[in-house]
Amino acid sequence: MSLTPTGNEQVCLTMNNVWFAYGANTILEDVSLSIRQEEIVGIAGPNGSGKSTLMKIMVGLLKPDKGTVSFTCHIGECEGMYPCRPCIGYVPQNPMIRQERFPVTTREIVEMGTFGQIGLFRRMNSDTRKAVDNAIAEAGLGNVQHELFSDLSGGQQQRTLIARALVGSPHIIALDEPTNGVDAQSKQEFYSLVSHLNKVHRITVLMILHDLPDLAAHVERVIFLQRKIIYDGPSANLNAEGLWDLMVRAGKIT
Amino acid sequence: MVLEFLSYQFGVRALIGGLIVAITCSSLGVFLVLRRLSLIADGLSHVAFGGIALGLFSGIYPLYTAVVGVVLGSLGIHGLGKLRVASDAAIAIMFATGLAIGIILISVTQNVAVDVLSFLFGTILGINQTDIYLAIVLGVTVISILLLFWKEWVAITIDAEFARVSGLPVSALELVFTILTGLTVVVAMRLVGVLLVSSLIVIPASAMIQLKMPFRKTVLSACGIAVVSVIAGLQLSFAYDIAPGGSIVLVTICCFILAAIVARLLPKIPKKSVQGSWDHQCNR
Numbered sequence: 419m420s421l422t423p424t425g426n427e428q429v430c431l432t433m434n435n436v437w438f439a440y441g442a443n444t445i446l447e448d449v450s451l452s453i454r455q456e457e458i459v460g461i462a463g464p465n466g467s468g469k470s471t472l473m474k475i476m477v478g479l480l481k482p483d484k485g486t487v488s489f490t491c492h493i494g495e496c497e498g499m500y501p502c503r504p505c506i507g508y509v510p511q512n513p514m515i516r517q518e519r520f521p522v523t524t525r526e527i528v529e530m531g532t533f534g535q536i537g538l539f540r541r542m543n544s545d546t547r548k549a550v551d552n553a554i555a556e557a558g559l560g561n562v563q564h565e566l567f568s569d570l571s572g573g574q575q576q577r578t579l580i581a582r583a584l585v586g587s588p589h590i591i592a593l594d595e596p597t598n599g600v601d602a603q604s605k606q607e608f609y610s611l612v613s614h615l616n617k618v619h620r621i622t623v624l625m626i627l628h629d630l631p632d633l634a635a636h637v638e639r640v641i642f643l644q645r646k647i648i649y650d651g652p653s654a655n656l657n658a659e660g661l662w663d664l665m666v667r668a669g670k671i672t
Numbered sequence: 673m674v675l676e677f678l679s680y681q682f683g684v685r686a687l688i689g690g691l692i693v694a695i696t697c698s699s700l701g702v703f704l705v706l707r708r709l710s711l712i713a714d715g716l717s718h719v720a721f722g723g724i725a726l727g728l729f730s731g732i733y734p735l736y737t738a739v740v741g742v743v744l745g746s747l748g749i750h751g752l753g754k755l756r757v758a759s760d761a762a763i764a765i766m767f768a769t770g771l772a773i774g775i776i777l778i779s780v781t782q783n784v785a786v787d788v789l790s791f792l793f794g795t796i797l798g799i800n801q802t803d804i805y806l807a808i809v810l811g812v813t814v815i816s817i818l819l820l821f822w823k824e825w826v827a828i829t830i831d832a833e834f835a836r837v838s839g840l841p842v843s844a845l846e847l848v849f850t851i852l853t854g855l856t857v858v859v860a861m862r863l864v865g866v867l868l869v870s871s872l873i874v875i876p877a878s879a880m881i882q883l884k885m886p887f888r889k890t891v892l893s894a895c896g897i898a899v900v901s902v903i904a905g906l907q908l909s910f911a912y913d914i915a916p917g918g919s920i921v922l923v924t925i926c927c928f929i930l931a932a933i934v935a936r937l938l939p940k941i942p943k944k945s946v947q948g949s950w951d952h953q954c955n956r
Contacts, residue, residue, distance in 0.1 A: 534838025
């Protein structure tokens with residue numbers, strides 16, 4: 419059931435025969451996949467199926483025990499490099515800054531997205547400040563940029579984390595369970611944002627999702643994991659029952 | 673005169689040492705408290721105690737051996753973390769190791785009871801010129817490195833996972849930060865003693881975090897609180913002939929209570945709505 423890219427679709431991320439284990443506990447088993455440019459890909463599966471591990475390997479937080487990961491970023495110097503830092507922006511699931519009274523403003527968090535590219539010993543210059551200004555303005559966070567992150571609503575916090583991931587202009591964004599703890603309206607805004615980033619800015623979107631209707635409605639392609647890939651195909655071919663069957667085959671999903 | 677202790681040479685030395693300690697402890701403290709690593713200062717102070725005992729045992733100046741001890745202790749905590757030992761357990765293991773070594777070395781060293789007590793409870797009014805030079809060197813080193821890697825420390829404190837994905841050398845920076853904490857502990861030990869050293873790191877930071885200010889202002893105000901506490905504590909100690917370490921720490925506790933009251937009185941900030949959305953405003 420694996421989707422293989424056709425000739426004219428450019429692949430931007432490839433994983434070949436990736437294995438990963440925590441001690442004796444195998445999490446990922448011989449995972450191979452290709453992500454094409456400008457796709458919206460949903461990663462689903464039951465708890466403990468390896469979704470977050472797969473994403474952490476993609477962004478370079480974990481190294482595979484076996485197998486290879488490579489990027490084709492089309493900006494020259496990081497061709498084939500892994501992890502390709504400028505290529506991929508990451509939105510983690512539950513950063514510590516969400517705790518109440520964490521003394522950091524929205525702007526300070528978005529600024530952090532530039533630090534990797536600035537490098538050690540260097541400070542932000544006018545270009546990086548401008549990039550931060552743009553990201554804040556684009557995210558519609560201008561009026562709360564000096565507010566504490568912990569004082570923002572769930573939707574605003576999500577926008578802030580996405581702005582931080584995008585401030586370095588990556589062409590792939592990876593989101594780990596982005597709709598957790600977000601109300602219905604903010605969730606709708608989030609999916610509009612994802613669509614906008616994908617259609618207008620041509621950003622490839624990878625996200626871990628749990629909700630069946632969301633997978634069916636907002637994702638072009640679903641990769642369903644239970645240690646290994648048990649489905650990789652277009653979401654349009656699957657109605658809610660079909661996805662449910664997959665979940666039942668894989669075990670209980672939350 | 674308001675600050676009577678400044679009429680004496682030992683009082684001036686105490687103030688210089690105290691200010692260095694106040695600034696280094698409180699600025700590092702904000703990072704440690706936010707990363708829930710407050711106990712690391714306690715752990716390293718007991719490792720430093722082992723180093724001091726080694727100095728008393730061997731005849732080497734105890735603060736020098738304490739520096740060696742905390743560097744080794746920092747490497748130990750970091751190494752245990754690499755072995756997937758939980759950070760609180762790693763700190764507890766090094767804490768116990770330092771204390772055990774200290775107790776054994778003191779038990780086999782003659783006539784050191786007074787020296788040991790001075791390190792346990794602090795003797796800021798009795799610090800000598802060597803202590804001041806060491807405090808200046810270590811204090812300037814710690815603050816310089818803190819400022820040099822400021823944005824990296826902030827990034828790791830805000831979100832270490834994202835910092836790692838961004839390509840920052842998080843593991844190496846964490847080790848450097850642990851060593852800086854250890855060096856700060858050595859300097860502060862002379863002031864308030866092994867038993868109270870972590871209070872100067874934790875309390876000013878915890879007090880100011882309650883006030884919900886941006887990061888830089890939180891660090892600066894924590895420094896301010898610590899400086900005021902050291903000056904007020906020294907004056908109280910001199911005026912009422914009480915232990916300076918204890919009086920300094922009690923002043924920081926008063927500041928913490930005051931900050932807690934102010935934080936409760938601050939008006940609740942209503943959630944602001946986002947004006948516009950990516951769909952409307954994005955023009956990249």
